[in-house]
Amino acid sequence: MSSILYIMRSEVRDLRQQAGLSQAALAGVLGVSRQTINAIETGRYDPSLTLAVRIARHFQRPVEEIFHVDD
Amino acid sequence: MSTTSQRWLLASGLVLIGGAFTAFTFWISANWVMPTLLAAVAWFGLWRVFRTHLRPGEASDSERLAAGKRLDERDRALNRRVFAIVGLVALPLSLVCSYAVLLFDSLDARQVVHAQFLVVMLAWAMAGGHVLRRH
Numbered sequence: 001m002s003s004i005l006y007i008m009r010s011e012v013r014d015l016r017q018q019a020g021l022s023q024a025a026l027a028g029v030l031g032v033s034r035q036t037i038n039a040i041e042t043g044r045y046d047p048s049l050t051l052a053v054r055i056a057r058h059f060q061r062p063v064e065e066i067f068h069v070d071d
Numbered sequence: 072m073s074t075t076s077q078r079w080l081l082a083s084g085l086v087l088i089g090g091a092f093t094a095f096t097f098w099i100s101a102n103w104v105m106p107t108l109l110a111a112v113a114w115f116g117l118w119r120v121f122r123t124h125l126r127p128g129e130a131s132d133s134e135r136l137a138a139g140k141r142l143d144e145r146d147r148a149l150n151r152r153v154f155a156i157v158g159l160v161a162l163p164l165s166l167v168c169s170y171a172v173l174l175f176d177s178l179d180a181r182q183v184v185h186a187q188f189l190v191v192m193l194a195w196a197m198a199g200g201h202v203l204r205r206h
Contacts, residue, residue, distance in 0.1 A: 032143035033129060035132050048144050057200050 009068045013041040015059045030054055073127065082121040090114045132203050149202050156198035161191050 015024050016037075023037045032051065033061075040044035047055065056063040059060075093110040097103040123130040123138035130140070132149065141147050168187055172180045 030146065033128065033132075033135075036143055036145040039206065045145055045148075049143060 007070045008046050009064050009070060010040060011045060011068075012037070012055060013044070015066065016041075019059070026058075029058060049058070078125055079092075080123060086114060086121065087193070089117075133199065136179050136199055137199075142198055149206060152196070152202045152206070153198045156201070157191065157195050160194040160198075193199065 015038065024034045027034045027037045036045065040047055052063050052067055056066050059066065090110070094107055094119065097106040097110065120135060120138040123134045123140050125144050127135060127140050135142060135146055141150060162204055164187060168183045174181055
């Protein structure tokens with residue numbers, strides 16, 4: 001049986017830069033640490049559903065437009 | 072004076088009083104060099120814990136992990152992963168060591184416990200490093 005590895009990518013960095021926000025500013029708005037935003041942008045951390053929805057709401061986009069799961 | 076300033080003052084005062092008292096106690100004892108060094112390291116660690124709790128936004132991931140300060144869901148996830156790794160190491164080790172002590176009466180239980188303590192402490196530090204690198 002082969003194992004399947006799912007990798008999640010996100011558009012958070014692009015959207016943040018388009019909005020002209022720093023990592024610290026976005027972290028302040030979402031109530032998380034700057035390191036968490038950095039970890040999400042670099043793909044080291046997959047946010048919880050709650051945080052993903054809050055990020056999507058902040059950028060006024062659907063969640064699936066921001067977060068993609070690749071097989 | 073703001074609440075944060077009062078907390079800073081209290082934390083600084085506690086660290087300074089504790090450090091001064093420890094240094095004085097060791098100074099009047101016979102062998103004061105090594106204990107003073109150990110106390111300095113301990114108080115420096117305590118100071119970092121205070122600083123992290125008072126200004127968590129300025130602290131790094133490793134400082135928050137070491138101080139047990141959880142700012143958000145990622146900090147909680149990091150903590151859980153570290154405890155999971157330490158548990159995975161400690162539980163089988165404890166079972167094997169306990170059984171070895173029960174089975175082979177001649178083993179020095181004190182040494183076994185010392186070894187367990189060392190392994191768990193090392194596992195804790197290494198798990199923290201590993202989790203911070205990966206996540």
